[in-house]
Amino acid sequence: xxxxWIKTRQTRYTAYAxxxxxxxxxxxxxxxxxxxxxxKSWDSTANKRFSLSDxxxxxxxxxxxxxxxxxxxxxxxxxxAKDLLDRYDNLSTRLSVEYIDPDKKPxxxxxxxxxxxxxxxxxxxxxxxxxxxxxxEELTGxxxxxxxxxxxxxxxxxxxxxxxxxxxxxxxxxxxxxxxxKNNYKTRTISLLGKSDETAKPGTVxxxxxxxxxxxxVxxxxxxxPGAAAGIAVPxxxxxxxxxxxxxxxxxxxxxxxxxxxxxxxxxxxMLDPPLKLGREETGDNAALVKVxxxxxxxxxxxLWSTPAASGSFSD
Amino acid sequence: MKNIWIICRKELKSYFASPIAxxxxxxxxxxxxxxxxxAVAIFVRRGMESQMMGRGMPMDMGEWIVRPLxxxxxxxxxFLIPMITMRLFAEEKRTGTIELLATSPVRDIDIILGKWLAxxxxxxxxxxxxxLNFSFLFMYGKPDWxxxxxxxxxxxxxxxxxxxxxxxxxxxxxxxxIAGTATFAVCLLLxxxxxxxxxxxxxxAQVLSYLSVVTHFETFAKGVLEIKDIVFxxxxxxxGLFLTARSMESLRWRA
Numbered sequence: 001x002x003x004x005w006i007k008t009r010q011t012r013y014t015a016y017a018x019x020x021x022x023x024x025x026x027x028x029x030x031x032x033x034x035x036x037x038x039x040k041s042w043d044s045t046a047n048k049r050f051s052l053s054d055x056x057x058x059x060x061x062x063x064x065x066x067x068x069x070x071x072x073x074x075x076x077x078x079x080x081a082k083d084l085l086d087r088y089d090n091l092s093t094r095l096s097v098e099y100i101d102p103d104k105k106p107x108x109x110x111x112x113x114x115x116x117x118x119x120x121x122x123x124x125x126x127x128x129x130x131x132x133x134x135x136x137e138e139l140t141g142x143x144x145x146x147x148x149x150x151x152x153x154x155x156x157x158x159x160x161x162x163x164x165x166x167x168x169x170x171x172x173x174x175x176x177x178x179x180x181x182k183n184n185y186k187t188r189t190i191s192l193l194g195k196s197d198e199t200a201k202p203g204t205v206x207x208x209x210x211x212x213x214x215x216x217x218v219x220x221x222x223x224x225x226p227g228a229a230a231g232i233a234v235p236x237x238x239x240x241x242x243x244x245x246x247x248x249x250x251x252x253x254x255x256x257x258x259x260x261x262x263x264x265x266x267x268x269x270x271m272l273d274p275p276l277k278l279g280r281e282e283t284g285d286n287a288a289l290v291k292v293x294x295x296x297x298x299x300x301x302x303x304l305w306s307t308p309a310a311s312g313s314f315s316d
Numbered sequence: 317m318k319n320i321w322i323i324c325r326k327e328l329k330s331y332f333a334s335p336i337a338x339x340x341x342x343x344x345x346x347x348x349x350x351x352x353x354x355a356v357a358i359f360v361r362r363g364m365e366s367q368m369m370g371r372g373m374p375m376d377m378g379e380w381i382v383r384p385l386x387x388x389x390x391x392x393x394x395f396l397i398p399m400i401t402m403r404l405f406a407e408e409k410r411t412g413t414i415e416l417l418a419t420s421p422v423r424d425i426d427i428i429l430g431k432w433l434a435x436x437x438x439x440x441x442x443x444x445x446x447x448l449n450f451s452f453l454f455m456y457g458k459p460d461w462x463x464x465x466x467x468x469x470x471x472x473x474x475x476x477x478x479x480x481x482x483x484x485x486x487x488x489x490x491x492x493x494i495a496g497t498a499t500f501a502v503c504l505l506l507x508x509x510x511x512x513x514x515x516x517x518x519x520x521a522q523v524l525s526y527l528s529v530v531t532h533f534e535t536f537a538k539g540v541l542e543i544k545d546i547v548f549x550x551x552x553x554x555x556g557l558f559l560t561a562r563s564m565e566s567l568r569w570r571a
Binding site: 009010013014017020021024025028031032035036038039040041042043044045046049050075078083090101104 | 378379460462463465466514515526535538539540541542543544547548551554555558559562565566569570
């Protein structure tokens with residue numbers, strides 16, 4: 001039997017050497033793996049170009065759940081994105097970043113509904129938010145939004161001729177509703193008119209009535225509290241109040257409701273169409289609302305004209 | 317400790333006594349000088365163009381000159397390092413002085429460290445010729461010097477890593493050309509391992525891409541010091557020298 005070679009010195013020493021090398025390789029592998037997970041970096045540029053701000057650091061370090069950032073773009077653009085996204089990746093082991101080329105992986109891109117190059121999705125659990133651009137503000141903003149629990153509702157006021165969310169014509173806000181829902185906002189129509197009718201049709205000539213005669217509470221969508229204040233108020237579960245171009249003036253109670261909502265910490269987006277008196281469709285001046293705006297320091301100018309022209313410039 | 321230094325000096329003397337050191341320094345200076353010139357020319361042209369167009373572009377010398385230049389210099393290193401290391405052990409094996417060395421009262425590790433250190437010092441001297449280019453930037457402008465230093469640290473660490481691998485490969489053969497070619501091939505492989513990450517994000521692809529020296533040098537070129545990159549380079553240097561030690565040891569029990 002020619003198995004003498006197993007017993008020779010050479011085989012023994014080769015075996016020793018191989019095992020030794022394998023062990024050292026494993027040790028180095030573990031050391032590097034740990035170093036990658038718990039890496040610290042020091043940015044030596046004068047303006048700290050490659051570091052993230054403290055707020056981002058705080059948000060990411062306190063992550064309680066796993067977050068995944070997906071970047072969809074051509075492979076040639078990955079390097080530029082890595083400059084920023086790798087910083088996020090290094091902050092926490094709970095945050096992972098994936099770079100996906102929609103040309104090379106079209107199924108993934110289609111599943112995530114990716115339309116353009118350079119789309120960034122931040123996903124925390126079930127919530128998915130989009131960051132509009134490859135900047136730290138957008139990414140951290142999307143991260144914060146995705147992490148926030150609870151739903152956000154946009155309450156759209158109706159009943160005074162505002163543009164309706166269900167109106168699919170040119171002056172309707174159906175596109176607004178679509179955009180809001182894509183960004184994880186729920187929409188709801190509310191009425192500040194002192195009626196408990198939730199679906200006030202637009203164009204009804206109901207102007208705000210003094211609610212004194214009506215003890216009915218106007219907190220819609222909530223269980224009626226026995227001692228609820230009898231008065232018009234913006235429902236508490238509204239995150240944002242949207243006033244979309246009312247044609248008729250708001251009466252005092254409605255304006256007061258808006259004022260107390262905003263001064264109580266709520267957010268409102270007030271969009272007032274220019275008060276053109278063009279015969280068929282008159283838009284009121286909405287003096288009461290304008291006065292409340294002025295009390296907050298906002299002056300309503302009726303003379304800004306923006307056209308979606310190529311130059312994107314504004315002119316008065 | 318003294319032995320390391322003696323061996324290192326002997327090696328350096330043989331480098332500088334032959335045309336090797338001077339040839340390498342001259343070629344490197346020429347090529348890096350050309351790269352520097354091109355980078356600055358593009359930078360200046362960009363500046364003039366943006367002025368004419370009226371748009372103010374951020375003229376960051378670090379971003380537009382230093383960073384690409386450091387990346388280019390690290391690629392030149394790829395070609396340079398096989399030239400430096402190929403004769404470290406291969407020559408000794410060919411001329412038969414390896415037996416003399418191995419049986420002298422010097423530890424194996426001293427020999428290895430001495431030779432590697434000599435290669436490192438030669439590499440540092442070669443890198444020094446490129447520093448002349450950067451001094452022009454300082455004479456006429458105010459670039460950020462810290463990222464530049466970090467970039468050079470990256471170059472030094474990367475050089476050390478590739479030199480260690482080259483030293484190991486030099487012990488495997490008595491033919492310098494084979495040693496040089498093998499070193500070049502391995503260095504190139506380590507360089508392009510990064511490409512796999514551009515089309516695949518699976519775990520194995522991430523591991524492969526992590527092995528590449530490019531992945532780690534990029535952060536140095538940006539001016540960011542990361543612990544994981546330093547650990548990577550140091551562990552590669554250690555591994556390269558460790559393999560050299562095993563290889564030297566095997567000299568003694570191979571037939």
